[in-house]
Amino acid sequence: MLPVFKLSNGPLPLLAFHGIGQTHRVFEPLAQALEGRYSVYAFDLFFHGEQPVQGVGDVLTKEAYRALIHAFLQQHQIERFAVLGFSMGGRFALATAELFHARIDELVLIAPDGITISPWYRLATGTGVGRILFRYFLNHVPLLHRFGQFFISIGLINRSVLRFAENMLATAEQRKMVYNSWIYFRKLRFEPRYLATLFNQKPIRIRFFTGYFDQVVPTSFLTPLINSLPTYELTVLKTGHHRLIEKVAKRL
Template sequence: MTPVVHVEFFEFRGSLISFRRYGHGPTALLAFHGFGQSSEMYTQLGQVLREHFTVYALDLFYHGESWYADDQLITKTYWQGLVNAFLQAMAIDRFSLMGFSLGGRFALALAETLAGRLDQLILIAPDGITRSPWYRLATGSTPGRWLFCFFLRHMSLLTSVGHGLTAVGLLHRTAMRFAENAMGTAEQREQVYQSWTKFRLIRPDLNVTSQALDQHSVRVRVFTGYYDRIVPGTYAQPLLRRLRSYELTVLKAGHNRLVDQVGEILAKRPL
């Protein structure tokens, strides 16, 4: 039976980060979830890795019970400062990072400045390496953000456009289903808008990040899904081409099946 893991909170500059702590292993692992998820998604992974890692699964802002107190965009400097403060509060010196999908972008933003303290960087279908054209269109300019907001308020029109793009081959049907599931309610649409727009400055510098990872000999492990149409494996290539050393594993799975499979692999080869 999986034990119940209670939500804990960490305060930073008036904002709150909610998180869950899994396991009791000797190595600290900070884990970040994907869009529309929460730290609870790491329950199974935390259970299978409990002897090897103490997993700190943090809820990104606009997810779980985390609460962002400001109206300003979330910058890399702010995010790095928050996690540094969290590490200090938890008395963590060396640690590893894990990021799935959207969480991969946040993990990479930390690797830029914290590579000297990292044992491993574990990326699972990571966002933030290749920016999708749809994300650039929706967040990259004031007109784009206005149009994005307009479509979110007129979902029937957005759905019609999406199905039209699918019909002509410009949007994969799996990505369309993912979008429909992620924006089914008004609350979900607000989460999409806030996350996409407020997170747009969290963009890792791939040159700086790769140099830092190489310099400090961080073990980089990348997992992608052969059937993943949300974050295809090719999206990781711009980072991998810059690294001297990395481990790439392609799993026969779609996007949402990856994390639990990775947990089983890491349980056999944790370090």
Template sequence: MLNETHRNITINHCSLNYTIWNGGEHVMLCFHGFGLDHSSFKIVWKAIKETHTIYSFDLPYHGTSQFSKNEHTIRPKDWLALMEKFLASEEISQFEVMGYSMGGKYAMITAELFPDRIKHLHLIAPDGITTHFSYRFSTYPFLFRKLFKTQIENPWLFKALVKTLRTLKIMNNYSLRFAESQMDTEFKRSQVYHSWVNLRHFLPSLKDLANQINERNTPVTFYLGKHDKVINTKEIQPLYQLLPKSELVILESGHSNLLNSVAKHLKTKKNLNQPI
């Protein structure tokens, strides 16, 4: 059997592409961060391939997946239809879920939609727990969305805002540099726009998710980087405090290299014969 296979699920002209890395009998679904694609999880698969087979997705507006770029929003019910078709096609009954940064939102919604099928929820510096004012400002009101869209070709407002925040020291310089790196080309700005605007209603219900997890004693592990200035312990509190049995793993890492640190951590646990 080949170690790597590429497939896709198509519904209503939306194509969700994914890659399968074959390994052990346990199944893990993986959702990447912003600006990345399915390949970012290959290092995780290498660490756990003796026990796990990984299905790693190209999320909407990333990689080779194809989603509409009008302002029709993607909602959890749309994700449910895609995941139901995917699980039936691959004949998957039980699975673990892992989400990194932006992918944490997909991981949480998947866990919320399939509470009886999740064996373990892994959240790596997850986005989607705390909704920032800047996100609501740029995606919810119609006029602000239109203003945000102008920034794809003419990023004057974004540059002016960063300059002001830097001058007034409202945000730390690392976060500003991270934001600049995500908006430094027209392609990236378009990716940001559609990932925010078309997914503005794509959010987990933290209370419902926590209730389902606690009722079923589903294992949940949070992984944070000790030096991560993008997602820290404060960002995860609204969910973490609702999950008294969850595990928090702090790794010697920043945000961008956190998947490497998680892979090393999982490999160590495997070598110690501990469940991941």
């Protein structure tokens, strides 16, 4: 069972999933803003938090994840609920929505990972050779920086993306966490048209929030899903990636 923390009280349970390098505490301001309307249950994902939970097996499958969330819902006697995910947590929000779509009233996705998969992520996690190279570069950060500068010079990546990556990889502990997370979560993949078919079966309020200056998960990354949805709400905030949860808290 993943560590979960109840941060507020309200009539509708809200399951919240944080981004890479974060913990449940990132949702405390959001929970304060939602007090009285939502019971916010914020999870510490695998390899994150004060007492990180390690993965079970080589990779997290949707079947194993379904069992985890099913056990949580049973334990807390939750029938209907809402889901929120930020950045990497978007993968967990999408997986929850896919597996329990008939029980979900709201889906809130804040710059969500998992809709458009970065080619760098595919390269780093998709094959055994890619995973070996990924580990090698994480153990040779100066080399990774030089490659990053080259990719910036030819327009393959944005400077803010490299800065985000280097902040995430600043220490050996962070590099281990990033490697474990990317590798362990790689099976949480989605087919946008299939998701849209599920979401269209029952009325689910779907809200997207992105940052106008966000180059990590830009608004364009949502296109494969929103093009298949008949109704959704999209709010683009004048901010970058890091301050999105704070800005969304004020909006909600």
